[in-house]
Amino acid sequence: MTSCLQKAALKRRSRYGFEKKIPISDKELQNILEQALLNTPSAFNSQSTRAVLLLGKHHKRLWEITKDILLKKIGQERFEKTREKIDESFLSGYGTILFFEDQDTVRHLQENFKSYKDKFPQWSQHTSGMHQYVVWTALAEAGIGASLQHYNPLIDQAVIDQWDINPSWTLISQMPFGIATDTPDEKTFEPLEKRLKVFQ
Numbered sequence: 001m002t003s004c005l006q007k008a009a010l011k012r013r014s015r016y017g018f019e020k021k022i023p024i025s026d027k028e029l030q031n032i033l034e035q036a037l038l039n040t041p042s043a044f045n046s047q048s049t050r051a052v053l054l055l056g057k058h059h060k061r062l063w064e065i066t067k068d069i070l071l072k073k074i075g076q077e078r079f080e081k082t083r084e085k086i087d088e089s090f091l092s093g094y095g096t097i098l099f100f101e102d103q104d105t106v107r108h109l110q111e112n113f114k115s116y117k118d119k120f121p122q123w124s125q126h127t128s129g130m131h132q133y134v135v136w137t138a139l140a141e142a143g144i145g146a147s148l149q150h151y152n153p154l155i156d157q158a159v160i161d162q163w164d165i166n167p168s169w170t171l172i173s174q175m176p177f178g179i180a181t182d183t184p185d186e187k188t189f190e191p192l193e194k195r196l197k198v199f200q
Contacts, residue, residue: 008141012133013187015145018093018178023143026055032142033097036134043123046109049131050100050169058163062098062174063091065158066151073154090149093178097135098159100169101128128172136175145180148173 022029033051042048054062063086071079090096101124110117132148139146152171159171 005137008137011140012137013140013145013184014147015180015182015184016089016147017180017182018089018145018176019181020092020094021179022094022177023179028142029053029095032135032138036131036138040127040131040134042127042130043120044109044113046105046120046124046127048102048105048124049128050102050166051131051135052098052100052163052165053095054098054163055095059093059095059176060091061162062096062155062159063087063176065162066155069154069158070151089147090174090176093176094144095177097175097177099128099132099172099175100165101125101172102166102169104168125172132173132175139177143179144177145182146175146177148175150174 030053033053037047037049037051040049067079067083067086070082074082106120106124109120113120136146136148150173152173156171159165160167160169
């Protein structure tokens with residue numbers, strides 16, 4: 001029997017072509033993020049994940065910042081292909097979600113649970129990954145395409161400065177989204193026999 005969650009997981013794919021619209025309201029979109037933050041598990045219930053939703057001019061500004069930084073980094077000759085990718089994919093979407101992890105929270109855990117001190121940064125990454133997956137799957141279930149990007153650490157400081165982000169928040173990923181206009185490639189799978197062991 002296939003559960004609703006499993007059916008939703010099948011819809012979640014990396015999408016790169018977008019329309020600048022979504023089939024739900026901005027309030028419903030915000031609710032997806034709120035529910036993910038409230039209900040996604042985290043190590044020691046640390047709740048270290050932070051999210052920033054960029055819409056309209058803020059979404060556009062993020063990708064203009066990214067292009068400006070990349071142009072300076074790689075030069076005009078190599079930049080053209082990157083500019084095209086950003087303009088025709090990420091910038092063409094309705095918005096972008098930024099995922100952060102609060103390092104003050106991580107340090108607090110390290111100070112109070114010294115036996116696990118070395119593990120908390122790793123567990124923080126696990127926490128972020130779960131939040132990203134929950135949001136991505138919820139977007140897919142709502143008819144919204146998305147992809148996961150990682151232009152950090154190149155854009156970290158510019159993002160902090162532009163939106164007055166708490167400097168203890170470390171940027172983990174960027175998730176542009178909108179109504180998908182592309183068709184995802186056929187997914188290939190490694191044999192489950194190589195990936196799963198069952199002992200009964």
